[in-house]
Amino acid sequence: MKYCAKSTALLDIKSNIIVSIFEEGELSSAARKIDEISQGYLTGLLESGELTGKIGQIVVLRHLPNYNAQRIFVVGAGKKGEINEKQFKQIIESTIQAVKATKAQQIISYLSDIEIKHRDLYWNIRFSVETIEASFYQFEQFKSKKNEQHITLTEFIFSAEGEVAQQAIEDAKAVALGVKFAKDVANCPPNICHPVYLAEQAKNLAASSALMKTTVLGEKDMAELNMNAYLAVSQGSVNEAQLSIIEYRNHPNPNAKPIVLVGKGLTFDAGGISLKPAEAMDEMKYDMGGAAAVYGVMHALAELQLPLNVIGVLAGCENLPDGHAYRPGDILTTMKGLTVEVLNTDAEGRLVLCDTLTYVERFEPELVIDVATLTGACVVALGAHNSGLISTDDELAEELTQAATETTDKAWRLPLGEEYQEQLKSNFADLANIGGRWGGAITAGAFLSNFTDKYRWAHLDIAGTAWLQGANKGATGRPVPLLVQFLINQAKNK
Ligand code: BES
Ligand code: MN
Ligand code: ZN
Numbered sequence: 001m002k003y004c005a006k007s008t009a010l011l012d013i014k015s016n017i018i019v020s021i022f023e024e025g026e027l028s029s030a031a032r033k034i035d036e037i038s039q040g041y042l043t044g045l046l047e048s049g050e051l052t053g054k055i056g057q058i059v060v061l062r063h064l065p066n067y068n069a070q071r072i073f074v075v076g077a078g079k080k081g082e083i084n085e086k087q088f089k090q091i092i093e094s095t096i097q098a099v100k101a102t103k104a105q106q107i108i109s110y111l112s113d114i115e116i117k118h119r120d121l122y123w124n125i126r127f128s129v130e131t132i133e134a135s136f137y138q139f140e141q142f143k144s145k146k147n148e149q150h151i152t153l154t155e156f157i158f159s160a161e162g163e164v165a166q167q168a169i170e171d172a173k174a175v176a177l178g179v180k181f182a183k184d185v186a187n188c189p190p191n192i193c194h195p196v197y198l199a200e201q202a203k204n205l206a207a208s209s210a211l212m213k214t215t216v217l218g219e220k221d222m223a224e225l226n227m228n229a230y231l232a233v234s235q236g237s238v239n240e241a242q243l244s245i246i247e248y249r250n251h252p253n254p255n256a257k258p259i260v261l262v263g264k265g266l267t268f269d270a271g272g273i274s275l276k277p278a279e280a281m282d283e284m285k286y287d288m289g290g291a292a293a294v295y296g297v298m299h300a301l302a303e304l305q306l307p308l309n310v311i312g313v314l315a316g317c318e319n320l321p322d323g324h325a326y327r328p329g330d331i332l333t334t335m336k337g338l339t340v341e342v343l344n345t346d347a348e349g350r351l352v353l354c355d356t357l358t359y360v361e362r363f364e365p366e367l368v369i370d371v372a373t374l375t376g377a378c379v380v381a382l383g384a385h386n387s388g389l390i391s392t393d394d395e396l397a398e399e400l401t402q403a404a405t406e407t408t409d410k411a412w413r414l415p416l417g418e419e420y421q422e423q424l425k426s427n428f429a430d431l432a433n434i435g436g437r438w439g440g441a442i443t444a445g446a447f448l449s450n451f452t453d454k455y456r457w458a459h460l461d462i463a464g465t466a467w468l469q470g471a472n473k474g475a476t477g478r479p480v481p482l483l484v485q486f487l488i489n490q491a492k493n494k
Contacts, residue, residue: 013108023052023054056094058075060072077091085116089131125158175481178480183292186285187474190285211301232342242317248312256309259365263315271346289466327342336451340431356370372459377440388460395456396456396457407482
């Protein structure tokens with residue numbers, strides 16, 4: 001879809017137009033003009049009760065008196081001045097659904113004049129483009145009969161002017177692209193999307209951008225580095241573990257310290273010897289959602305070309321039970337030197353991540369954010385709406401929270417403290433890999449924090465937010481919007 005922003009005279013529109021009306025019969029200024037031109041056509045419909053202004057109500061009008069536009073989509077936009085982000089997205093979703101059902105090719109939208117509470121024109125357009133792009137997403141690679149959409153719409157014009165509108169379109173397109181790539185790789189089945197496949201995607205991405213370079217470490221390389229915790233998890237799988245490092249360098253100072261993003265990339269997590277129950281086990285193909293998000297963010301970066309140095313790390317691995325699999329009771333010596341007693345092989349994410357977090361010390365990071373579908377406990381705590389945020393750095397936590405609020409890709413900070421470390425004590429090693437029943441999302445974060453003393457660090461647990469269950473089962477692409485916004489903000493603050 002082509003998006004642009006330009007102010008357009010209502011009377012010149014020969015194609016299609018979208019205007020809003022509010023509850024209690026209030027017309028938006030564009031709707032009012034159309035009403036005047038057509039000698040009260042809209043007010044007539046309001047009086048008859050056909051137009052209500054209720055959020056998401058769409059009435060498609062044609063052949064209005066004195067007005068040449070092919071179709072007029074009149075959209076209910078709720079109570080004027082009281083619309084929140086969620087309602088606005090609902091308005092855009094219903095509108096685009098109605099537009100898709102017609103043969104409209106070009107459309108000019110006046111929804112950019114809807115006021116969203118606490119938001120400006122930038123966010124109106126940004127949310128619009130992201131929502132429209134998401135509405136076109138389908139994952140049908142493995143269906144022999146594709147659900148052909150027959151969509152004729154190719155050009156979406158916002159009636160708005162200025163650099164802000166343009167920037168909103170550019171940013172939204174990059175985020176949407178990142179979300180799409182994250183969804184594609186996350187939805188891919190685990191027999192196809194194994195660690196080598198993930199690494200191939202990382203290499204292909206770098207091949208398509210002059211600002212990126214990808215290096216892949218295999219198990220032999222990891223063994224030389226003593227990444228024994230990571231390797232232990234991979235032991236039960238015939239699929240080789242792969243650590244992909246995607247370096248994006250575009251900071252005006254090439255030696256500027258990089259921002260490092262680490263993604264948990266368990267392409268399948270059966271739990272290992274501590275096998276998971278059969279129910280919904282298929283969803284553990286999404287256990288690489290963190291890596292998928294980091295990969296998506298790197299795509300967005302290639303589009304936006306932000307003046308930053310960013311390193312995206314995909315920690316690809318598979319956790320299966322097998323004769324060679326690691327066991328409960330095993331003691332592993334991590335790359336950092338700390339020993340870990342395995343009490344549950346299903347707490348594998350932290351084992352893969354702890355060595356990766358040590359590995360990235362070599363980049364002397366400005367800061368490190370790891371993204372992981374780490375704990376079921378996080379889903380119990382926060383549900384599917386907020387990602388769990390844990391950090392040893394208040395300022396970084398604040399910046400991430402702000403990016404989450406800005407994008408509505410929500411995150412909520414959980415506490416961290418010595419008490420939680422005590423839950424990780426082992427009789428036989430420096431650390432146990434689980435911390436008991438209570439506060440499981442936090443003890444997982446606390447475990448990781450033992451490996452992050454060399455840099456500013458934050459952790460996003462996306463176990464509840466990375467995919468949807470039920471009828472709409474599928475990857476969400478979260479937290480790509482949050483992370484891209486964080487990077488946009490970092491670039492601005494430079
Ligand atoms: N990948 C899972 C976490 C998960 C569970 C994500 C459910 C999404 C939905 C992780 O590897 C895991 O199995 N964690 C265990 C940890 C436990 C053994 C301490 C869990 O959450 O049950
Ligand atoms: Mn697990
Ligand atoms: Zn896992």
